[in-house]
Amino acid sequence: MTDTVYGPVTDWATDFDHGAPEYNANIYKIWEDLKAAGCPIAHTERYGGTWLPLTNEMVHEIAYDTEHFTSRSVVVGQLKPSEVPDALPAPIGGAPPITSDPPFHQEARRILLPAFAPKKIDPLRDEIRQMCHDLIDNMGDAELIDAAEQYAQHIPVMIIASMAGLPKEDGDIFRSWVHVILAGIGESREEREPVFLALNEYLEKAIEDHIENPRDDLISFLLEAEIMGNKLSREHVAGTIILLMVAGIDTTWSGIGNSIWHLATNPVDRRRLVENPEMLPMAIEEFLRAYAPVTMARLVKQDYEFHGVQMKEEDWVLLPFPAANRDEAKFENPDQVIIDREENRHAAFGLGIHRCLGSNLARLEMNVAVEVFLERFPDFELNTSEEMVWSTGQVRGPRQLPIRIKARK
Numbered sequence: 447m448t449d450t451v452y453g454p455v456t457d458w459a460t461d462f463d464h465g466a467p468e469y470n471a472n473i474y475k476i477w478e479d480l481k482a483a484g485c486p487i488a489h490t491e492r493y494g495g496t497w498l499p500l501t502n503e504m505v506h507e508i509a510y511d512t513e514h515f516t517s518r519s520v521v522v523g524q525l526k527p528s529e530v531p532d533a534l535p536a537p538i539g540g541a542p543p544i545t546s547d548p549p550f551h552q553e554a555r556r557i558l559l560p561a562f563a564p565k566k567i568d569p570l571r572d573e574i575r576q577m578c579h580d581l582i583d584n585m586g587d588a589e590l591i592d593a594a595e596q597y598a599q600h601i602p603v604m605i606i607a608s609m610a611g612l613p614k615e616d617g618d619i620f621r622s623w624v625h626v627i628l629a630g631i632g633e634s635r636e637e638r639e640p641v642f643l644a645l646n647e648y649l650e651k652a653i654e655d656h657i658e659n660p661r662d663d664l665i666s667f668l669l670e671a672e673i674m675g676n677k678l679s680r681e682h683v684a685g686t687i688i689l690l691m692v693a694g695i696d697t698t699w700s701g702i703g704n705s706i707w708h709l710a711t712n713p714v715d716r717r718r719l720v721e722n723p724e725m726l727p728m729a730i731e732e733f734l735r736a737y738a739p740v741t742m743a744r745l746v747k748q749d750y751e752f753h754g755v756q757m758k759e760e761d762w763v764l765l766p767f768p769a770a771n772r773d774e775a776k777f778e779n780p781d782q783v784i785i786d787r788e789e790n791r792h793a794a795f796g797l798g799i800h801r802c803l804g805s806n807l808a809r810l811e812m813n814v815a816v817e818v819f820l821e822r823f824p825d826f827e828l829n830t831s832e833e834m835v836w837s838t839g840q841v842r843g844p845r846q847l848p849i850r851i852k853a854r855k
């Protein structure tokens with residue numbers, strides 16, 4: 447495990463670092479200790495000052511409060527947006543609509559809605575099923591597999607590439623970019639900057655090509671879209687495609703991986719789902735609640751007192767939706783994974799105006815991926831002789847998930 451540029455964490459209440467590898471690997475224990483020590487909102491000077499509220503009530507309040515908190519940058523970085531010379535300003539931001547504030551946000555979100563509506567997404571089921579079967583066929587007869595590397599990571603990237611109109615063969619490159627954007631927040635600027643340049647260059651070429659040869663895909667769709675009678679700028683189109691990669695790849699990879707990890711370590715739940723596959727959609731909702739992959743961030747607009755703490759202008763505030771989902775004030779027995787939980791209004795897809803636009807697609811990918819995995823591998827367990835590796839940064843899920851297959855079909 448490597449430390450971030452800020453060095454080892456000395457105290458999780460006053461010096462936490464969500465980019466440190468031990469954060470995601472021990473997340474539930476860290477929160478439990480913080481809450482037990484009477485700390486519902488932790489603070490660190492790292493990343494120029496960051497807050498970590500842990501209750502459902504606080505996360506809810508911040509997500510709905512666009513007056514005091516801006517979405518201008520939703521991934522905590524070593525530099526504040528005001529320190530980045532060419533950062534696109536509010537209310538648009540670099541990756542609309544997730545980096546946009548009202549009233550522009552609503553317009554940027556509205557143009558994307560039809561592309562992610564059930565009518566567009568549901569027909570992808572057969573393609574995703576086939577993809578999952580192909581990935582499993584490629585594993586041959588191996589008894590030991592890595593379900594994160596050989597399975598979960600490929601499904602969302604192939605779907606996003608095909609929807610955006612980018613070559614599926616470039617999947618590895620997309621994942622490496624997303625990795626630096628999301629997981630590499632604690633790495634040095636020298637390591638990160640060339641990646642951003644390469645990504646922008648790649649998208650500029652792809653947009654150019656789509657202008658010359660329009661087709662039926664998201665890039666062409668965005669190039670034709672209008673906001674208040676004006677075509678979108680190229681920066682807006684590129685920013686939205688980057689957003690879809692960032693929002694759609696590691697998140698869903700994590701959601702699939704978290705579900706398989708749970709089933710590999712909980713044989714009773716695995717058997718129940720193999721015998722009763724109709725329970726799967728409910729189980730997936732519970733995996734989304736209990737192992738919610740996404741924590742987003744906001745910036746404080748102006749100095750603001752929040753639940754007794756003094757936040758300063760441009761402080762980062764993390765929105766740990768996963769912690770909101772484990773608050774006993776909101777859920778009964780929040781730390782128990784109950785795959786037929788009846789009441790489950792979880793916040794895994796966020797709260798308020800930025801609520802996930804890709805939730806139909808994410809749910810479909812997770813349901814199909816786990817359904818096919820259980821069909822083909824009705825019995826499997828965690829292979830404890832190899833290392834299990836969790837992601838770093840704001841999206842949490844297994845990045846190495848060693849599995850021993852005990853029965854296959």
Ligand code: HEM
Pocket residue numbers: 509517520543544545555606689690693694695697698701738739740741742743767793794795796797799800801802803804805807808
């Ligand atoms: C399990 C998978 C996923 C999870 C847990 C997830 C979670 C989230 C969360 C928590 C937000 C709120 C962000 C905020 O408040 O700042 C969000 C927003 C968003 N997500 Fe997802 N997401 C997933 C998959 C996807 C997919 C597959 C796509 C599309 C390809 C997608 C597209 C978006 C977009 C465009 C937004 C921004 C919406 C807005 O700002 O109005 N997500 N997602």
